Amino acid sequence: MGAQLFVVATPIGHLDDISYRAINVLKSVNIIAAEDTRTSAQLLKHFNIQTPLTACHDHNESNKIDQLIQRLKNGEDMALISDAGTPLISDPGFKLVRAAQEHHIQVIPVPGACAAIAALSAVGLPSDRFSFEGFLPSKQSQRLLALHKLKDETQTMIIYEAPHRIVACLKDMAEVFGAERPVGFAREITKTFETIKKMTLGELVTFVESDHNQQKGEIVLVIGGATAEKDLEQEKLDQLLTRLLQDLSVKAASQLAADLTGIKKKVAYQRALELTQNVDES
Template structure:
């Protein structure tokens, strides 16, 4: 009989989050397919798990899948793990799981930690409808294009972000989504220096800019969905600000100052200021 492919979640920081079932599954299978065998070695050693491991990551998964499927067909049980959290959630493993289904091999999830869901649960943002978007593009232009496509999405949005890009990404969020959009920064979840900060995008950007520690570690951003009523309210507030500035400043200067105060695009504020001045 064919073996079983187990998709096993591992801790995202605190080893105490490792479930008994996950531990027993890794101890009793014949081989563990790990994203990084050296990284996973720390967890396996902590729980005295001596099962052989093999690397299965983005760069070799295509070549590794036939080997692992062959072992499963011969009756071996295989456990798939990533460096942290639930495999396949912005981690390798999709090709292996798909190939197992195509080969008629049983696939069993062993659930546990997932940074995206942990962040959502603690964010204070609506969780009835949400979309996990993974990592944004690294290049500014592509990142802004992606955000423009999500700007009017009413669902709560969840992103992973690298620490060296967090300031640039937050700046782009502010520019595209607006300074007042509700958001939550979840950093180093379950670890010693965990941060859960719910605020607006503008305040989060200032918070991260003023604290270098918030620019380190594993980061999840949870962004509130588009709210038409809130957008109308924000527009009314912006118009009120522009009208006041136009009493003392020319259009260009008023738009520039409003952009600095609100985080909105200067060109859009300039066009709006022109319209208000004509009125």
């Protein structure tokens, strides 16, 4: 068997969250590719891991891939780690993993801590369907555009945000998604000043804006999807159409429903037909 590239998750705060397997892998490989060798050196020292480190970050990953791939092809096992959490999740490493796959080098995940999943598990929002959106654009105009694209998504959404932008970001979210949209706020997960809250976006804006300490550290936002709102709108439309269909034709009822609600007549007509068919079948 040839050399292997291990993608190793490391703690996001509490050092006890590293796995026995991760420690053993980091001790056994020939070299560790790290996002920041200074940060990772502290982790390795804590666990008495003496494996050599080499830097692999956003600024040098493209230029260093050939060198790292060659070492793997020469038979050196390698571990990839980021400063904290699972590599590639808003962290460097994608280009290296892609190149390893292209060169038929075995890539082995060593699972562990991930801030996005930890936040999702604790805030009490639906977790059967979710998307990870990473960091939103830093410029407000681009951020608002990105939020408008996500406004009608029905799955739970996970977003990372920098502390110096958190207030502006939350205000933009409240504007686009509505102040009543549920949101989970997870800050400094597993660390001394961990904060995990669930409230509405409007309440969260007030909470974070009034407490400067909540504008520090690593922040994960978990936003409820638009499903509940859409279900409510659908329920109201069905109630209206059902009443109108008692006295009007499908065409007339859908036209009046469209006039009253502002939805497209085609949508109202299709739903009126479905309601009529349901009644006929019953």
